[in-house]
Amino acid sequence: MLKTLATAATLFASLAATAVPAGAAPAAPPRNQMVIDVVSANGSGCPWGTAAVTVSPDSKAFTVTYSEFTAQTGAGAGPTEFRKNCQLGLNVHVPQGYTYAIASTDYRGYAHLERGSSATQTAYYYFQGEQGTSRIRHNFAGPADGDWQRTDRIGVSSLAYLPCGEQRYLNVNTELRVSGGWSDKKKTSFMTMDSTDGNLDTVYHVAWKKC
Template sequence: MDYKTKGNDRAHPWTLGLYAVFLLVTSSVHAGIIVMPDDPDEGPDPSTVSIKSIAYAGTGCPAGTVSESLAPDAKAFTLLFDSYVVEAGPGVPLRESRKNCQLAVDLRFPQGWSFTIVDVDYRGYASIDRGATGTQKTNYYFQGQRVGPSLQTTMRGPFDDDYHIRDKLGVDAVVYSPCGLSRALNLNTQIRVQARGSSQALMTIDSIDGELTHVYGLKWRRCR
């Protein structure tokens, strides 16, 4: 797990905008002298990939608080959440310490291709006292399948800064979308904090551009 922080020289809002960028991981080679042939599993033509719809529900994403966009090269799609914040400490109701958002992403692409999630980057802001923890978790599966692999990371206090964390899914754990069928990608996301005694914990969104990002790496392969 890669763990990075950035300097924090501004006030952090106590509201949350969750900015999730789902990055399609492809392989390409750029050489000055030798040009390698294209990888046959690099991915479909970007002009043929689109987001048909996104449905969502949960305590961290009330109606009207999520928006999305697809990058022109079809190698990333972005979700923006603006009501996803967790807090724990004296006087804070227990329900505020844990939020979730379940999403169904209908990604359209040509037949003959399949994709999977391989990693996730978390970026945001956390203020966690000594003895307290903050956890982010995502699991995914395709419509009609059982709940699949999980990606999870836990931060331990003391910590008060922006952060960048990457979790990678093991090769043996990946699950590809079914070939020849149109199935939504279901994402179950959760953020929670735990604090003991007089300690406090907050996880919110305030990275370099004032937003927290989730970057889900996707890998394409041709159906055989």
């Protein structure tokens, strides 16, 4: 299930120099079939078999679905459950003559935060072998109870593409962290990147470039 065939794909990046001018307009998706393999899934938020990747038919996005990605604190929560993370290693097989960058990422989930508590959702993106990473963080404050959505967005002039002709894993590391603050310790605050039926998704939108 974690090995997904696609009609052409997507992903996001935080990378260094590339053979493609960063400011040039993205190209139309290639018609050739593309493959995304999940080569690793590590972390308390995504035990192996609990994160699945699918690619949209129009080649403009891929989706990661989690089923056990919840951070919580307060009554009933263990001492390490305030933080959950998931690092995915994705092997993206790009059709010849193309490269890609991730243009934006949509994160969705559910949060129940008592008054006085807070939470953060943080994501890192980098290609294998890159020394630097791109970190984007979103903050939440209680009281809150309901669905949430946040978007990491990259401008066209800032898109960082995988260097043409290279094959590197794309690493995506996502973290949820909940702090009880001065909230009632007899109550539970939590934040999740899944739903009761395990179908809330994280969607990555891609930009394609001809080499």
